[in-house]
Amino acid sequence: MKRAKVTNIAGIIARELTRDNVFLSLSGASVLLVFASLILNEMVVGQQIKATKDLGLSVLNLFSLFIVIFLGISQVSGDIGGTSLYFLFSKPVRRSEYLVGTAVAVFMAVFCGVLVITVTIFLLSIFQGEVWIMGLLIAAYLTLLEMLVMLAFALLFTLITSSQLAMFLTLSVYIIGHTIQQAAVIADRSSNLVLKYIILLLYGLCPNLEFFNKKTEIIYHVNIPLSYFLYTTVYSFSYTTLIVLLALYVFKHKEI
Amino acid sequence: MIVQNKNRSIIKSFWRSRNLFSKRFLVLILIVVFGLLLVVSQGYLSRHVVLTMENKKESDLYLPEPAYLAFISCGHEGLVADLVLAKALTYFGSHYYERHTFGFKHLKKLFFTAVEMDPMNRDAILLAGNILGNVDMRSAMEILKLGMFYHPQYWKFPEMMGFYYFFKLNNPLKAAQYYEMASRLPGHPPYVPSISGKLYEESGRYGEALRVLINFYTTAEDKRLKESFKQSILELEEKIKKRDFMLKATIIKVLDGVTVEFKRDASNPQFGFLKRVETYRVVGPVSRELKGGDGVEKLAGLLRRDYARFMLEGADVGLLFQRERDGSLKRDSEDRLMGSITMKNNLQFEPLSVDQKLLEPEELDRERIYSMVGKTVSIRFTVQKVEAIGKMIYFRAGSAYRSRFSAVIPVEYAVNFETVEPGSAGWFRGLEGKTIVVNGLAQIRGGEVQVTLYFPGQLKEFN
Numbered sequence: 001m002k003r004a005k006v007t008n009i010a011g012i013i014a015r016e017l018t019r020d021n022v023f024l025s026l027s028g029a030s031v032l033l034v035f036a037s038l039i040l041n042e043m044v045v046g047q048q049i050k051a052t053k054d055l056g057l058s059v060l061n062l063f064s065l066f067i068v069i070f071l072g073i074s075q076v077s078g079d080i081g082g083t084s085l086y087f088l089f090s091k092p093v094r095r096s097e098y099l100v101g102t103a104v105a106v107f108m109a110v111f112c113g114v115l116v117i118t119v120t121i122f123l124l125s126i127f128q129g130e131v132w133i134m135g136l137l138i139a140a141y142l143t144l145l146e147m148l149v150m151l152a153f154a155l156l157f158t159l160i161t162s163s164q165l166a167m168f169l170t171l172s173v174y175i176i177g178h179t180i181q182q183a184a185v186i187a188d189r190s191s192n193l194v195l196k197y198i199i200l201l202l203y204g205l206c207p208n209l210e211f212f213n214k215k216t217e218i219i220y221h222v223n224i225p226l227s228y229f230l231y232t233t234v235y236s237f238s239y240t241t242l243i244v245l246l247a248l249y250v251f252k253h254k255e256i
Numbered sequence: 257m258i259v260q261n262k263n264r265s266i267i268k269s270f271w272r273s274r275n276l277f278s279k280r281f282l283v284l285i286l287i288v289v290f291g292l293l294l295v296v297s298q299g300y301l302s303r304h305v306v307l308t309m310e311n312k313k314e315s316d317l318y319l320p321e322p323a324y325l326a327f328i329s330c331g332h333e334g335l336v337a338d339l340v341l342a343k344a345l346t347y348f349g350s351h352y353y354e355r356h357t358f359g360f361k362h363l364k365k366l367f368f369t370a371v372e373m374d375p376m377n378r379d380a381i382l383l384a385g386n387i388l389g390n391v392d393m394r395s396a397m398e399i400l401k402l403g404m405f406y407h408p409q410y411w412k413f414p415e416m417m418g419f420y421y422f423f424k425l426n427n428p429l430k431a432a433q434y435y436e437m438a439s440r441l442p443g444h445p446p447y448v449p450s451i452s453g454k455l456y457e458e459s460g461r462y463g464e465a466l467r468v469l470i471n472f473y474t475t476a477e478d479k480r481l482k483e484s485f486k487q488s489i490l491e492l493e494e495k496i497k498k499r500d501f502m503l504k505a506t507i508i509k510v511l512d513g514v515t516v517e518f519k520r521d522a523s524n525p526q527f528g529f530l531k532r533v534e535t536y537r538v539v540g541p542v543s544r545e546l547k548g549g550d551g552v553e554k555l556a557g558l559l560r561r562d563y564a565r566f567m568l569e570g571a572d573v574g575l576l577f578q579r580e581r582d583g584s585l586k587r588d589s590e591d592r593l594m595g596s597i598t599m600k601n602n603l604q605f606e607p608l609s610v611d612q613k614l615l616e617p618e619e620l621d622r623e624r625i626y627s628m629v630g631k632t633v634s635i636r637f638t639v640q641k642v643e644a645i646g647k648m649i650y651f652r653a654g655s656a657y658r659s660r661f662s663a664v665i666p667v668e669y670a671v672n673f674e675t676v677e678p679g680s681a682g683w684f685r686g687l688e689g690k691t692i693v694v695n696g697l698a699q700i701r702g703g704e705v706q707v708t709l710y711f712p713g714q715l716k717e718f719n
Contacts, residue, residue, distance in 0.1 A: 039336060043341075044338045050377070058332045174330070182327050208332070220376045222376075
């Protein structure tokens with residue numbers, strides 16, 4: 001796998017993705033949603049801009065997820081279903097280079113989206129009288145790590161099923177990933193042994209996306225140790241690498 | 257005009273062609289029919305929705321349990337909590353004017369859900385405690401206890417509990433316990449411990465009050481705070497001393513504004529030597545009867561008698577006797593016992609009469625200055641000089657007493673007086689040569705007797 005080829009593929013696809021109407025509409029809608037927090041702020045008690053922070057961080061997270069689901073999956077499934085891959089693979093480009101290049105491109109699109117939302121929230125916080133920067137950067141970083149994992153799953157599902165089913169499965173992983181921790185608590189209390197072991201198995205296999213959810217700590221200025229960021233980074237990269245390797249294996253044996 | 261003519265020509269062309277099933281005609285018919293149906297159905301549905309909402313106003317509000325909501329929120333609990341809180345506030349606002357009819361059935365659940373979803377939001381808990389306090393006191397207490405559970409180091413929750421126990425539930429002892437709890441937590445303002453002491457005092461738990469105050473006196477680091485606690489301790493010790501020498505009695509007759517007949521409480525053996533019914537002259541070291549010509553004195557006497565009858569006749573009171581040097585009870589030439597009367601809630605009859613202008617505060621007396629030390633006094637004197645020395649503003653009494661009596665205001669408290677009269681320094685200086693009345697605890701400092709003033713109510717110009 002040559003880095004130059006991956007970079008070229010990623011650059012081309014990223015340009016295509018950021019000009020995509022879906023990307024632009026999602027970005028526009030997210031920015032509008034963040035602005036809606038101005039109304040919610042009037043009705044919520046707490047810190048001065050608590051609603052902006054709450055809504056902003058949720059929009060940041062969900063918007064990134066939608067980019068992964070809509071752009072990532074449609075890009076790969078479109079390429080596989082169409083004829084562009086025939087031309088591409090007739091050149092000296094390996095399948096792994098294409099897949100990694102696509103993943104990098106989608107991640108770049110996610111990064112651009114996160115940047116847009118982060119800047120919007122930051123400007124809005126200044127407008128409301130509080131310079132909120134550190135917490136916002138931490139949230140953006142953790143969101144990017146989370147989306148890395150989601151992107152790996154999205155690619156894997158796109159390669160093994162149809163695009164609609166892949167979207168559904170990716171969304172399911174997101175929901176399971178955020179609820180698995182509570183499910184583990186329920187399993188721990190459950191007297192049903194079968195249920196208990198199923199949940200524990202799921203807990204072991206599924207990604208625990210709550211590791212990337214530190215919204216409460218960020219909003220209420222609770223100190224997060226530096227080692228925590230290190231471990232979440234390691235966790236995210238390890239999980240992503242494993243899933244991408246699996247996806248590469250599937251893609252290598254897939255008939256196009 | 258052109259459009260109208262065009263429409264007319266279309267209709268005419270339909271009519272002339274007699275082709276009722278032409279494509280254009282069908283489209284027109286469909287538009288009209290479905291337009292009408294839309295208007296009718298919309299009208300019906302809107303009415304139905306309004307009716308349903310009215311019926312449902314107090315019966316149904318679907319709100320899942322907080323744990324379930326947290327589960328399905330997929331890590332966005334904060335946002336969901338914000339939305340539930342906004343719903344709670346709009347619910348409160350929309351039901352406020354109908355509260356007597358419908359009440360606030362779902363308010364508790366909404367607030368509890370919002371708090372359980374985002375327990376870190378302390379302001380939301382305080383707001384819920386505040387709003388529920390006006391609606392349902394038990395729920396307010398529950399939510400504040402929840403706040404104390406999640407934030408055991410935050411002083412405002414026990415403080416609010418104490419406030420409710422005192423002002424709404426009329427339970428000063430419980431209130432004192434919560435204020436004491438609040439005063440042990442970091443960040444509490446200086447008034448909290450003194451309130452806990454006062455409330456213990458209010459509930460008759462003098463020992464508890466003294467313990468709390470001494471504890472705060474010894475642990476306080478701020479000099480001003482220490483002084484304030486010291487003052488409270490001295491006042492309380494005086495009260496305890498009074499209580500120990502106080503006789504419980506019932507006033508059976510008011511003879512005049514300052515003389516009453518009382519029946520003693522037989523349970524106190526210390527006063528067993530007294531007759532069952534005694535006459536008592538209300539006179540302390542701080543006041544005297546009004547003087548004046550043209551019947552003023554007589555009129556004041558009548559007013560004082562009526563006031564005393566209203567306040568005292570039939571009342572259970574505490575009597576604190578004046579004593580001779582040998583410790584025996586002091587009697588005047590008419591064999592009346594002498595002393596002060598303490599009514600319910602620790603109110604002193606004599607200062608109340610002074611407030612009502614039925615008695616005059618006693619003018620400073622050379623012989624009595626040192627006998628006042630340790631007592632709460634109300635003294636009248638002419639200010640010879642106002643001077644600021646160090647951190648105190650001194651109101652010097654007449655030249656004969658210069659080195660023996662002053663009223664003092666700590667500089668940092670001068671701002672309290674400024675709010676009453678702008679331009680404090682000027683105003684204080686303006687009192688030179690005037691007669692003033694000061695109320696407070698008499699203490700010895702630097703060889704002179706001083707009354708320290710903290711609040712405007714302790715200082716009045718004598719008219």
